[in-house]
Amino acid sequence: MTNPETDFQEAEQGTPTETVDVETASDVATAVIENVEEVVVGGHEQIEHVMTALLGRGHVLLEDVPGVGKTMLARSIARSFDGTFKRVQFTPDLLPSDVTGVNIYNQQTQEFEFRPGPIFANVVLGDEINRAPPKTQSALLEAMEEEQATVDGETHHLEDPFTVIATQNTVEGDQAYELPMAELDRFTKTVTLGYPEPYEEVEMLDRVVGHHPIEELTPAVTLAEFRRARARAAEVTVSQEIREYATELANYTREHASLGASPRGTIALLRATQGRALLSGREYVIPDDVQTEAIPVLRHRVRTGRNEESTALVREALDSVDPA
Template sequence: MTDGSATSATDDATGPLPVSDARALVERVTENVGRVVVGKADVVEDALVVLLARGHLLLEDVPGVGKTVLARALAGSVDGAFSRVQFTPDLLPSDVTGTNVLDEAEGGFDFRSGPVFGNVVLGDEINRAPPKTQSALLEAMEEEQVTVDGETHALPDPFFVIATQNAVERDRVYDLPVAEVDRFAKKRTLGYPSVDEEVEVLGRVVGHHPVDEIEPVTDVAELRRARETTARVETAEPVRRYVARLAERTREEAALGASPRGAVSLLRCAQARAVLDGREYVVPDDVKREASSVLAHRIRADAGSELGGDAAARVVERALADVDPEDP
C-alpha cells in the first residue's frame, strides 16, 4: 500500500491520473459547483463520488431547491454535454432513447438519438412518467447503451444520470420499479437552505443566473482518467468481505435487503471516497461513510413499507453496528 502521493499510472493522456491529480480534479469541480449551488457541499461531494464510481444519482426533494441547477453546474464544470428529459405521464420510451426515422432519399432508416445521449442527463421528475417509460433508462443506466429496433447504440462516455423525484404530490406520481431504484448508486436530498444561504442565493441570481456563466475546470477526457484511477483503487479481500457481510445483514434484517448490485455500488463508492482522501486503497471507514446513502434506498424494512425511509436507514445503522470489519 502507498500513501497515495504517487501512482504507477502511465503518463499516457488516456491512462489513469495519479491519485493526487484525481483528488485535485474533484476539489476543483466541487469549488466550481459551489459558486452556483450554495450550502450543499456534502451533496455536491456525493454527486462526484457517484460520478467517479461510474454510478447514477437519485435526488428526492420538493420543487425549487436546486436539483436542476446542480446537474447543469456539474455538466458545465466538466465541459460535458448536458441533456434534460422532462418526465410526464404522456412521455414515450422513444422520447427518451430516440427512434428510427425513414430517410426517403436514401430509402432506409436513420437513428435519431433521444435526450439520453448526453454526458450528464437530468431525468426531471422521473416518477411522473409511468413505469414503461421509466424503464427506458434501465438498459442505459446498467450497460451504457440503448437498443432500438434491435440495433444497439453506445452512449457517451462518461454517462451520468441525475434523476429527480417529486416528494410532494404523491397522488400524481408513479412508484419507481425496484429494478430502477437499484440502479442508482445513491439517493440524496438537497433540503431547504438556511436563511443566510437563501440570502446568498438571492444575491447571486439578481440579474443573470450564475449557472449560465459557469466555466469548465476540467474536461471529459480528464474525467475519464479520474474514473479509471478510481476503478484501480485497491480493495483488499477483508474489505470486500466486509461489504458482502453488511449486505447480507441487511437481507437478514429487512423484507428486502441490499442487492449484490448494491454491494458493488458500495465498494465502488468506497473506492471514490478513498480517492477523495488521497489514498490508493480502501479502508473500512470508507465503506462505513458511504453505506447509508448507497444502501438505504434499496431496502424495504418490512412487508408493508416503501423502499428507503427512516426504517431502512435504521436497518443499515444496525448492520454497521453489528458487523465488525475485523471479523473473518
C-alpha cells in the same frame, strides 16, 4: 442504420489510456466540486456524494421537495467537466422512444436513420422521473446498466462518461408512479438536498440577483481529464477485509428486512468507496469510506415499509457489523 454524428462522437471520445496518479485525479474531482459550489450554495456533503457516485461510474436519484436546486446541481456538474447535458421532463404521456431515440425514414437516401434521444449525453437529467409510467421508465434500464440503448434491434453505445441524475418529487406522491425496484437498484445513491441554512439562502439570493451564475459557469476541467480521474478511481485498492465488510453489511439488511440490498448494491457500495478514497487522495479504501457511503447507497435498496426505517436499518447494520 447508422448515425454519423453519434459515430463521430464515439470515435472522438475513445477510451482513457493515459495513467494519472491519485493526487492528480483527486485534484480533478475537487476542482469540479469547487466549481459546482460557485452555483450551488451549501450542500457540500451532498455535492461530494454526487461526485463519488460519478467517480464510481454510477447514477444518482435526488429526492426532495421542489425548488431546492436539484436541476441546477445536475447542470452545474455537467458544465464543470465540459460534458454534454440533456434534460428529460418525465410526464405521464412520455414514450420510451422520447428517451432513447427513434429510427426515421429518410426519403432522400431511402434508408432509416437513427435520431438519438436525450439519453445520449454525458449527464442526463431525468426530471421528476416518477411522473412517467413504468413502461417509459423501463427505457432507462438497459442504458443505466450497460451504457447502451437498443432501438429496433440495433444497439447504440452511449457517451463516456454516462450518468443519469434523476429527481423525484416527494411531495405529490398521489400524482406519481412508484419507481420499480429494478430501476431503483440501478441508482448508485439516493441523495436529499434539503433546505439551505438561512445564511446560505441569503447568499444564494445575492448571487442570483441579475444574471444567474450558471450562465457564467465555465468548465473547471476538461472531459478527458475527468475520464482519466474516473479511470483512476476504478484502480483504487479494495482489500479483502473491506470486501468482506461490505458483504456483511448487505447480508445484515437481507436478514432484517423483507428485501435487503442486492449484490448490485454491494458492487455500487465498493465503487462509491473507491470514489471517496480518491477524493481523499488515497490509493486504498478504508472502513470510514464504507461507513460514509453505506446509507445513501443501501437505503433505497432496503424494504422495511418506510424510508425512515430503511435508513435506520442501515445505521443499525453499521453499528452491529465489526469492520475489523
